[in-house]
Amino acid sequence: MTGTTGTAKAAEPTPAARLPRRRGTELALTVVAVLLCVLGYFDVGLTLHGVPPPGAAVYGAGLGVLALLAHLAVRWRAPYADPLLLPIGVLLNGLGLVLIYRLDLATPDDEAAPAQLVWSTIGVAFFIAVVVLLRDHRSLQRYAYLSMVAALALMIVPIFFPAVNGARIWVRAGGFSIQPGEFAKVLLAVFFASYLAANRHALAFAGRRIWLLRLPTGRILGPIVAIWLFSVGVLVLERDLGTSLLFFGLFVIVLYVATGRTGWVAVGLVLAAVGAFAAGSLEPHVNGRVEDWLHPLASIDAGRGPNQLAQSLFAFAAGGLLGTGLGAGHSVLIGFATKSDFILATAGEELGLAGLLALFLLYALLVERGYRTGLALRDPFGKLLAIGLASIVALQVFVIAGGVMGLIPLTGMAMPFLAQGGSSVVTNWIIVALLIRLSDSARRQPGEWAADPPGARNTRAPGPGAPAGLAGGGGPA
């Protein structure tokens, strides 16, 4: 712990120095992000029809207004926030809209871009709402158990709805369909952060020692393992193994960061391996995915033509170093999930390795800003929440990108911001909003806390009138 404190101290600015707010930087980068997307939109139209695309002005103006409103909200309520988070979100979301619009032109019967634009608007609205209404992230600690219950409820609901493409993860009502599991991610991250922040010492140091591993008492470990098992169980029932893998990774990372116990990582990896092996060999749906991963071209040799993964690999291969150019690829050959799970293949084919690496680095930058926020924050809940949220993005990118590129077996997931999917876009905007709020707290001067006396943060309850919640460790008792 001494090391921790030392580093934290070193990272903490001296009260006299005033951190630059960097809102101008954010605005400039956001404008660049919007312009890049509009450029991409024009490129698609010119490539496919030789004329600027219809509604180019609406698209550019729409994205610009959304980005500007988000920026103004940040400027107003989170002036110290990390200036990179919002531009990255705008750029990824805008590029996703360009790619979906481009794919729409190849599938005229199935337009997804307008709905995606609506969902993006809703996402930005949630973003603004979170930035404006959530004054202090620590108030979320109060809702830890509520978050957990809500998360579980959201995961259970789709079981009562019919399966779509083999997975029971959708709720459909009146033309709209949402994926409640997406929102559950954020709620679970809040619960994990809150619970572990409160109980990390007990988890790290209490309990019996068995061989090399010191097990915490069942009273402490029980609830969290139960919740985790329950969520994973539900997901296995729903056959959404991507999300299951994501929760598992999130759980292990946050637990490790909270307790520093390498044993947890080891146990996690062993459990993951056992689970993966069991699912891969027993569950036919997963077994098929593993077989496809090991032999992506087997269906061609068997005379059934290329499967989705093979088509995806063809698309990446066709892209090469510089890509075919937006609009000039043929990733629609992949079939029904081109705009959602497989959207990265379109990026790989039309933007090439260069574009793909740029995309990965954008995600990496987003995650890095989240981790940096986690490092800079001083309260354990905030740290764990920032790490958890950033890890969600990182794990999700790895699971789906690795899946469509044949690195790991394919599990259905949405590429954050890029893929078609309303719930996903909204969730990602909420994640970015929370990171903005957290980074604003991290970069604020101690004296600048709106409702907090200087130097009192680590010992006192977060907001005025807020109950101690789980912060004091008394919650679960």
Place this chain on the structure above:
Amino acid sequence: MTPYIRRAAVLLVVLLAALLVNAVRIQIIQAGPYDGNPANRRHDIARYGQPRGDILVGGRPVTGSTDSGQRLRHERTYTNGPLYAPVTGFASQVYGTTFLENAEDGVLSGTDPMLATVPLWNDLSRTRSSGGDVVTTVRAAAQRAAYEGLGGRKGAVAAIDPSTGEILALVSSPSYDPGRLSGSGRKAADAWASLNAAKDKPMLNRAIRQTYPPGSTFKVVTAAAALDSGTVTDVDARTDSPDPYRLPGASTSLSNEVEGCADASLRYAFEWSCNTVFARLGVTTGARRMTRTAEGFGFNDSGVRIPSGVARSNFDTSPDKARLALSSIGQYNTRATPLQMAMVSAAVANGGSVPSPRLVERTATAGGTTVRQSGSRSLRQAMSAGTAARLRELMVDVVEGGTGRSAAIPGAQVGGKTGTAQHGVDNAGTPYAWFVSWAQAATDTVPAVAVAVVVEDASAVREDISGGGSAAPIARAVMRAVLKS
């Protein structure tokens, strides 16, 4: 918590590195095999993503292209499809390409590297050139005359320019519209199924891909061998030919359809198509000389390309004398494509040298710049010029006073040879009517055209379906069309 956060970050960096390395692996290192996988449809999509170049007859395209809006976008259209089908073949999204569409596919689809103005530029810029054009040697009037002459009867016509080898007409009948096979929809599949099931085999290119027993038209080859080898030195001298002629070493005898063949001169035997004289002549000349001359004309050569491959015409090299006697009158297993017989006729017209037949005059870029010009070259000398001159004389006699009178054209010198080939078990099948000929306008110094016509199924009585009756008028129409143009 800070060190743990840093260590967790290291884990994520490892994951990121794995993604980046994997991206390089698929997009660069293993991109080649994925790109070249036959199940990868990108090559097909690129291929049909632009209109195909055209095939030109007499300066006018006989092909076209229509944008279907489908994934394999541009579909082939054909003007006068059935007329030019043996020349163009088809270009189908599903069933591939045949004939010129196949042989010149690189130019037509734009992949031929010669089409690029700057070498290697297309590879770098990932573009393909616009489809180039293929200019054929076919004369529209001759083609039409041949097609209308056959009038839907089973048969084929091949006409070539004797001095250059340019193919002036190439017709197979009954024909089909290759445009029916364009596209990837249900209609193309239905057309493919019905065309393949059709009894008359409309997709068979009878002019270059079907061989027939040439019957008496093969007597031109036998006469050439006999004259060249010195077996016969005087075409008017009487030969020692019994009628009927008992095949050497066999119990069967040959007879003739006409009178006066016993000991007839070569001229008389050629004019009236005496089987006995020529069967004996082949035997006297010998298998070796016969084979050499036949191969000089192009028989037994499976490598003829125009640029589509031409079926191998056959002359049996066995020294069995009875078989040689039958082979020498175009029976037994002597077989020839109509194009081969046109080459025989052309060699006579061209002083004994067989021109290399070719269907493509030149290929050009979409802008009209010539990519490749096909030069004429002589295939081989089938006989001496003197022999050719005497054969010319004999063939003229056939048209002027023998079995081929219906091929005569006023104001032109025409030489010809009729043939009626029996086939089937005990010769039960309807005989094939043959006519090979050449024509030279009175004002010209060399013959302008050599033609071979075969009619398979004239539903007429045997006597009437002789080459002179069914096939010669078609040949005349083709020759007139060439002479007039």
